[in-house]
Amino acid sequence: PPVVTPLPQILLPAGGPEQALSLDLYVEDADTPDDEIDWTVIAEPGVAARIEARRLFVSIPAEQQGSREVTLSAEDPQGNRDEGTLIILIQQDDELPGFALEVKQNAVVGDLLDIIIQPSEELTGPPQVTINGVAVEVRDRGDGTYEASYAVPPVDMEQTVAVIVTGRDRAGNLGERSIDITAKRLSGSGGSVAVEDGQATVNVPSAVVGPGRLAVFYPLGKEDRPVGIGDDPGTLIFLAVNGENDLMSPVTLNLFAGAQVGDPDTGVEHWKPMTQLWEDVPTVVDEDTGWLSASVTEPGIYRIGQVEPGNRRPASQLNNYPNPFNLIEGDTSIEYEVTQSGGVVLEVYNLLGQRVRLLVDEGFQAAGLWTTTWDGRDDDGLILASGIYIYRLREPGAKRVRQMLLLK
The missing domain is CATH 2.60.40.10 (Immunoglobulins)
Structure with a gap:
C-alpha cells in the first residue's frame, strides 16, 4: 500500500x-x-x-x-x-504598500499631466487616485504600473496639483501616498515656478516655452528614488519643462541651502540615469541669502550636493560664462539678477553703440536669477565679427552694463 x-x-x-x-x-x-x-x-x-x-x-x-x-x-x-x-x-504581512510616482507632460495633449504609479507590491485591484479632491480614472498599463491624467486649467498662474493615491495589497493592508506637484502653464513670456515649501524655484525664460506649455516641479519622495541613487541622497527635486528631453535654452534652478551655502564644496548636482552617477552643475553661490543657482539645460533630478571648487562662483547681478567665448565651442550663457519684479530688457551692442541683438524683452519677470544665451548672431541670424561686445540689462529702477569677447 x-x-x-x-x-x-x-x-x-x-x-x-x-x-x-x-x-x-x-x-x-x-x-x-x-x-x-x-x-x-x-x-x-x-x-x-x-x-x-x-x-x-x-x-x-x-x-x-x-x-x-x-x-x-x-x-x-x-x-x-x-x-x-x-x-x-x-x-502576517503588516507592511503597507507604497507608491512611486512619476509625473510627465502628455506627449500629444500639452495641458495634460500623466501620473505614472508604481506600487511596491501586488494590489487587489487598481489604486484609487484623487487629484485636488476629485476621483479620476486610473488605467492599468499592463506592466505592473498604473496611470492617471489631469488637465491643468488654462490659467497662466502657478497651480498646486494635490495627488492622493490609495491601494490595498493582497494581505488587506491599505497604503496611501500624497504629493503636491507645482505646475504652471507658461505663456510666451515664460515665468517662475516654486515648489510648495518655497525651498526651490525655477525661472523659465520665454525662449524655452511655447504658449500654453507647462513647467512641472516637485520634490521626490523616498519611493520615487531611481535605482542606484543611494539610501540618503538628501532632498531631490524633479524638473520638467514642455515635456521635452532637452530644453531649447537654459532655465535657472534655485535651491535654498541656508547655512550650508558657506561650505566650500556645496553646489548643485544632476542625476545621470545612464551612468547612475551625480554630475556637478556649475553653481552660483549667494552666501548673503543662502541660495544656490544653476543654469540647467536638461530636465530630471537635481539636489544640493558636493561639487568641485571650480564649479562654484559667487553671485553677480550680471555675468556671462564663458567669457571670452568661441562659436565653435558653443554659446555663452548670460546670467542676470532681476532685483525688482517688472519689465526686463537685455540687449547686445557693438563698440559703435549699435544694437545688434535683443536677447530679452519681457513685460514682467519675477525677482531672482535668470539665464539666457547668446550665439554670437545678430537679430537677422548673421554671425558677427570677432571682438568686444557690450550687453546691457534694464530693469525697474536699475541699468547694468558688462563686456564680453566673441572669438571665431
Whole structure:
C-alpha cells in the first residue's frame, strides 16, 4: 500500500500567491508508479487548496491568522490508502504598500499631466487616485504600473496639483501616498515656478516655452528614488519643462541651502540615469541669502550636493560664462539678477553703440536669477565679427552694463 511520508511544516503569507508542492516526494509505494497514485485534499477553512498534475497548490486568503491544517490522502489502484497532515503557519504581512510616482507632460495633449504609479507590491485591484479632491480614472498599463491624467486649467498662474493615491495589497493592508506637484502653464513670456515649501524655484525664460506649455516641479519622495541613487541622497527635486528631453535654452534652478551655502564644496548636482552617477552643475553661490543657482539645460533630478571648487562662483547681478567665448565651442550663457519684479530688457551692442541683438524683452519677470544665451548672431541670424561686445540689462529702477569677447 502507499505510505505518505511526514509532510513538512510550511510558512505562507496571508494574502500571498499560491505555493506549489510536488506530492511525488511524499509517497512511497513499491508496487505502484507515482502517476497511478490518486491524491485528494481536505483543507480547513481559511485555506485555498487544490491538486493538479500531482502537485498541491495552496494559498492563504488575506486577513487570516494563526495556523491551518491540510489533510492529503494517497490511494493506489487497489483501494489501499494512507494520509498525512500538512501544517501551514500563517505569516502576517503588516507592511503597507507604497507608491512611486512619476509625473510627465502628455506627449500629444500639452495641458495634460500623466501620473505614472508604481506600487511596491501586488494590489487587489487598481489604486484609487484623487487629484485636488476629485476621483479620476486610473488605467492599468499592463506592466505592473498604473496611470492617471489631469488637465491643468488654462490659467497662466502657478497651480498646486494635490495627488492622493490609495491601494490595498493582497494581505488587506491599505497604503496611501500624497504629493503636491507645482505646475504652471507658461505663456510666451515664460515665468517662475516654486515648489510648495518655497525651498526651490525655477525661472523659465520665454525662449524655452511655447504658449500654453507647462513647467512641472516637485520634490521626490523616498519611493520615487531611481535605482542606484543611494539610501540618503538628501532632498531631490524633479524638473520638467514642455515635456521635452532637452530644453531649447537654459532655465535657472534655485535651491535654498541656508547655512550650508558657506561650505566650500556645496553646489548643485544632476542625476545621470545612464551612468547612475551625480554630475556637478556649475553653481552660483549667494552666501548673503543662502541660495544656490544653476543654469540647467536638461530636465530630471537635481539636489544640493558636493561639487568641485571650480564649479562654484559667487553671485553677480550680471555675468556671462564663458567669457571670452568661441562659436565653435558653443554659446555663452548670460546670467542676470532681476532685483525688482517688472519689465526686463537685455540687449547686445557693438563698440559703435549699435544694437545688434535683443536677447530679452519681457513685460514682467519675477525677482531672482535668470539665464539666457547668446550665439554670437545678430537679430537677422548673421554671425558677427570677432571682438568686444557690450550687453546691457534694464530693469525697474536699475541699468547694468558688462563686456564680453566673441572669438571665431
